[in-house]
Amino acid sequence: MDNNLIEYLKEFLSKNDIDGMIINSTNEFLVEYNMLELNSRYHLTGFSGSTGDVLFTPDKIYLFVDTRYHEQAGSQVDHDFIEVVKMPLSQSFLSALTQIIPSYFKLGIVSKKTSKKFYDNLLNNLQQKNSTIKLLHTDPVIDYKKITNNESGYNVFKVNKEITGLSADEKYLQLKEYAGEKFCIIVTSLEDIAYFTNLRSYNFEYSSVFPAKAIINEKEVRIYTNCTLPEIGEYYKIYDISAFDIDLISIEHSEVFIDDSQLSISDYKLLNQTNILKTSHLKLFKTVKNETEINHLKSCFKRSDEALKVIYDMINSENIYSEYDYYEALVNSLKANGAMSLSFKPIVAAGTNSSIIHYSMPSKDKMVQDGDFLLIDYGGYYEGGYATDTTRTFMKGEPSQEQKIVYTSVLKAFLNAYYNKYNKKSSYYNIDKIARETIEKSAPEGYNFAHSTGHGVGISVHENPPRVSCNDISKTKILENTVFSIEPGIYKEGAGGVRLENTVYASVSEEDNTIVMNSLSHFPFEIKMVDLSMLNDYEKYYYMKWQANACIL
Helix, strand or coil, X not given: CCHHHHHHHHHHHHHCCCCEEEECCCCCCCCCXXXXXXXXXXXXXXXXXXXXXXXXXXXXXXXEECHHHHHHHHHHCXXXXXXXXXXXXXXXXXXHHHHHCCCCCEEEEEHHHCEHHHHHHHHHHHHCCCCEEEEECCCHHHHHHCCCCCHHHCCEEECCHHHHCCCHHHHHHHHHHHHCCCCEEEECCHHHHHHHHCEEECCCCCCCCCCCEEEEECXXXXXXXXXXXXXXXXXXXXXXXXHHHHHHHHCCCCEEEECCCCCXXXXXXXXXXXXXXXXXXXXHHHHECCHHHHHHHHHHXXXXXXXXXXXXXXXXXXXXXXXXXXXXXXXXXXXXCCCCEECCCCEEEEHHHHHCCCCCXXXXXXXXXXXXXXXXXXXXXXXXXXXXXXXXXXXXXXXXXXXXXXXXXXXXXHHHHHHCCECCCCEHHHHHHHHHHHHHHHCCCCXXXXXXXXXXXXXXXXXXXXXXXXXXXXXCECCCCEEEEECCEEEECCCXXXXXXXXXXXXXXXXXXXXXXXXXXXXXXXXXXXXXXXXXXHHHHHHHHHHHHCCCC
């Protein structure tokens, strides 16, 4: 812990007449995977997970983490200073934060790092407790660390139509046909901007986007950025990022479409009150992939499958390797098989570490021994800037009976969720329900399914929508050509865990008009880990079908 930073923050609270403040993990573009060197929460706590924010008060520091990070956060922070608030699967940060904040509390939030949606909901909750919010226009952790980000140094490249299926101009005209004669859309999602421009960059860690904002209307697309961009298309104009605020303020007496989950409260406050605000559904355009994109993703996942073979060879050799050895070999194999960047930091978790759902620190000292699970969750970006995401759990040596039961329970959940035939009214929630109910019937005592069944995959490895979870947000109809993961997993602290993940796309069966899943990943399951006596005839048939169609090791 940096005691000087803590004292600096206490002084900041006093100067701003607030009782506490939120320290964010994100940046001004509200990204999920913020670089650790730009991550304020990481600098304060040392917790390296991709999500999880902090409530800082003079007396206590609260770190809020969801079920994916309970064990990791507990092992990374200094508990003399930090209380880890372990939220259950069904609880949101907003709910947990509201419970802890007392009445008559003055809370500071960094306006550039807080979405309008979160701000509105938080304000409503705190008003019921006679508490207030003060908007802060600077992040004191970034100021203290004197951190700068050189956005002008980004190498931004253009992805051709043979990969995207549509040119940038065609995407704009498609949007214009949908939006009508007159419209104004504020875009601050980096994935949406990357999608509509067909531009990518690998300068920002674990992403293929570049820092920019946009205003789209019936005449043109105005891109605001400090990056040097290649020519985009006839309808696209490029401006310095500093012009965005000016142009935002100048919009008057218009219908303005915003995504309040992506628009910061700072940007929202610049909009003139004469405008009528409506909900933007822009993100839906990238959710449904076209045939060209699907074919490109098939190529990417084929190379991603090839990269994983190095792990299979290593773990089935007589040699003993560390977690870091496996991690390094996997990263090198991804690059050798065409990956231009990683879509997230690979998870390479051995033995008891495999119960840490998003384990992120592969150790040179942790050797993978006989009887150890080895959980590998990995993905890469290729020439098109679309992410891959696959998980397999391997075994060094021979498994125990309990380990076979754990693995087979997860396999059963995947097989049932994947091979089920869904109808036109089925939702992503139904996929999660099938996986969860299957695990509840077969998982050994103490092993828990503590995360959602899946998430969208595209320009971002966690694309939204769709979501495949047990929450109401997933109760939307499964759309043809949406790409998402199916990744059941169960974990027990001190014992280990198993996760099996395949990224799939949905299609309509010509045979009976049902919705079926088509896997983009084709890596085989571990034969020695499967207890065939646990599989019913239906599951045995589909297990053998998967293995027969899997890539050859």
